[in-house]
Amino acid sequence: MKNNNDYDLPSKILHLSFALLFVISFSIGKFVDDDSKIYAFHMLSGILMGIVLILRILWGIFGAKKARFSNFNLSLNELKTYLKRVLSGEKISDFHRNPASSLVTLGLYGVAAMMIFSGGLVVLGGPHFFEELHEVLSLLFLVLVLIHLSGVVVHQYQNRDQTVLNIFKLSKDYFIIAMVFIITISSAGGYLFQNYNQTTQELNILNQKILLGEKDKGQKYDYDEEDEDDD
Numbered sequence: 001m002k003n004n005n006d007y008d009l010p011s012k013i014l015h016l017s018f019a020l021l022f023v024i025s026f027s028i029g030k031f032v033d034d035d036s037k038i039y040a041f042h043m044l045s046g047i048l049m050g051i052v053l054i055l056r057i058l059w060g061i062f063g064a065k066k067a068r069f070s071n072f073n074l075s076l077n078e079l080k081t082y083l084k085r086v087l088s089g090e091k092i093s094d095f096h097r098n099p100a101s102s103l104v105t106l107g108l109y110g111v112a113a114m115m116i117f118s119g120g121l122v123v124l125g126g127p128h129f130f131e132e133l134h135e136v137l138s139l140l141f142l143v144l145v146l147i148h149l150s151g152v153v154v155h156q157y158q159n160r161d162q163t164v165l166n167i168f169k170l171s172k173d174y175f176i177i178a179m180v181f182i183i184t185i186s187s188a189g190g191y192l193f194q195n196y197n198q199t200t201q202e203l204n205i206l207n208q209k210i211l212l213g214e215k216d217k218g219q220k221y222d223y224d225e226e227d228e229d230d231d
């Protein structure tokens, strides 16, 4: 029987993809030198995160009832009551649409959208301001992830139920849509990977070349020159 804490399969797939891509993007962004060839994978996984986010937005509008944004609980009064109950150590069984996770979820998606957008502008050569903004947003996102993970740990400690673990359990609901999501995400990943040239560090999307690596000082975009030579 379906219990109140079950998440639908498409949401589980999107959660796992989003979390993994965040870990990849964030750790490369933080720990890898931006001169390194690996650094481009920070951008590639960021673009893929954007695709996962678009799927989640579509799923939040047209998807399973529980996953819809209209089903989120954004009442501040309920948030206060909920937090009081958590602090008093009370067991809370209705976790899925609780006000705290609704708020953090919207925060995570909102900040992710701005983070991906500002990152895109940095790659496309936008003003330096966007680089600063992108960094601030990535730290804000990290703070939200830590709040999310603390919520998960506190819930598990207080309730000791299956709610948290359910997010990683395979189920068969909305199977076809979940497959469509998996195929979309893996095809987009494959497309990005195939169209990224590690030697020139250029990504070719729909015949537009985008430089993902650092440009050497004094070096102009080679492809611009090649194009001019061709003329």
Ligand code: HEM
Pocket (backbone or CB within 6 Å): 011, 015, 018, 019, 020, 022, 056, 067, 095, 096, 097, 098, 101, 102, 105, 108, 109, 145, 148, 152, 163, 164, 165, 167
């Ligand atoms: C061991 C690690 C993790 C566990 C156990 C976990 C668990 C969960 C659970 C149980 C929910 C459902 C909460 C609810 O709907 O009320 C959830 C939602 C969510 N988690 Fe995680 N999570 C983990 C890691 C992460 C990471 C690293 C991210 C960072 C991107 C993340 C992002 C999200 C987002 C965005 C949602 C909202 C899902 C949605 O409704 O669309 N999670 N997580």
